[in-house]
Each structure stands twice: as C-alpha cells, then as structure tokens.
Amino acid sequence: MQPDEVALRVLKKYPNRRLYDTQTSSYITLTDVKQMVLSGESFVVRDAKSGEDLTRSILLQIILEEETGGVPIFSTQMLSQIIRFYGHAMQGMMGSYLEKNLQTFTDIQARIAEQSKGLYDPKAMNPELWAQFLQGQAPVVQGLMGNYLEQSKSMFLQMQEQMAKQAETLFPGMAGFVPPKR
Known part of the structure; x- marks a missing residue:
C-alpha cells in the first residue's frame, strides 16, 4: 500500500475478475464502483496478487459500459x-x-x-x-x-x-x- 492510500478506500481485483472491497469485506460490482465515483468517494483498485494500480482500467471499463449501454458522450x-x-x-x-x-x-x-x-x-x-x-x-x-x-x-x-x-x-x-x- 502506498503512503497516500491511507485515506483511500482500497478495492482488490482478483484473477476471477471479481472486485473485493476491503472496507466492507465484501465483493462488489462495477455498478458499485460507479456509485462510489458518483458520490465522490476516493478509492484505489489494486491487483490482489501483484499490487499493481488498476484504477484507470476499472474506470475505463465503467466508461465503456456507459458508452455502449445508453446515449454515448463520445462520438466516433x-x-x-x-x-x-x-x-x-x-x-x-x-x-x-x-x-x-x-x-x-x-x-x-x-x-x-x-x-x-x-x-x-x-x-x-x-x-x-x-x-x-x-x-x-x-x-x-x-x-x-x-x-x-x-x-x-x-x-x-x-x-x-x-x-x-x-x-x-x-x-x-x-x-x-x-x-x-x-
């Protein structure tokens, strides 16, 4: 864990593609992560094995779902x-x-x-x-x-x-x- 992560909510991503919230000790979905973003909550997503920061990757996944699921923000x-x-x-x-x-x-x-x-x-x-x-x-x-x-x-x-x-x-x-x- 990085020193600046003390105040951050830490989510762990496992090889089976599941996200684990260390604060609530439960598995969560991308929808839950999206809700965290919407509520302005600070968090970091770490690979459970390597510790690599996967936050950007998870946020891009949420954007991809939003772009394909409704009215897109980004044009081709x-x-x-x-x-x-x-x-x-x-x-x-x-x-x-x-x-x-x-x-x-x-x-x-x-x-x-x-x-x-x-x-x-x-x-x-x-x-x-x-x-x-x-x-x-x-x-x-x-x-x-x-x-x-x-x-x-x-x-x-x-x-x-x-x-x-x-x-x-x-x-x-x-x-x-x-x-x-x-």
Whole structure:
C-alpha cells in the first residue's frame, strides 16, 4: 500500500475478475464502483496478487459500459481524434488540456446548480418561478460559458507556448524561423 492510500478506500481485483472491497469485506460490482465515483468517494483498485494500480482500467471499463449501454458522450469522430493523440508529441498536453476543461465545465455546472437550489422541487414545483429563474439565468449562463471559452482559449495558448519552448530547446537554430509563404 502506498503512503497516500491511507485515506483511500482500497478495492482488490482478483484473477476471477471479481472486485473485493476491503472496507466492507465484501465483493462488489462495477455498478458499485460507479456509485462510489458518483458520490465522490476516493478509492484505489489494486491487483490482489501483484499490487499493481488498476484504477484507470476499472474506470475505463465503467466508461465503456456507459458508452455502449445508453446515449454515448463520445462520438466516433471524437474517439478517433483522441486515439490520434496517443504517441503524439502533444499527448501529455492534450490530457492536461482535457482535464482542465472538464474541471472548468464541472465548476460551471456546480455554480448553476447552487443558484437553482430550492427552486426545483418536483413535488412543489412552481412553473412560473422556475421560468423566471431560467430567464434570469440566460445572461449568467452566457457569462459563465464565455468565461469557460476564454479559459479554454487561454489553456490552448499556454499549450502552444509550451510547444514553442520545447521546439526551441530541441532545435535552437530554428528560433524565430518563419516558413515561406506559398
């Protein structure tokens, strides 16, 4: 066990493909792991024999099940584009870029949810109040999305700068080189 795993819930994966939750001393399913993710619980999945970290693999399995079981998030084109980044010089930067964009999007979603708290109760829903809220939120949502796009643009520009610095380090004689126009 790694030192940072003290606070983590440890799941063990056995060769028979079963997952064992060391906290509850019981076998669990991928659905249970998905619920842990949805509830924000921190965990690690370890191979029962070797101790190898299998967390990413298990999370990818959950994504695969979700993608094949309902309405997918990823289009074929998007998956193809992601695959093209593997082995590419920008692979590490792309992962960071996607991660930051998802975090920003999640933050926006949380802000909207916080602002709408108490307004949407299906049992005591006031349609007029909800409509007023949504109308008032249009400018707020536009502002949040504008900020999101601006942050995304900023992250992309940072990525370009990092690439330029790497290129400069690798090819010092090429600094300031501008290819001829055709």
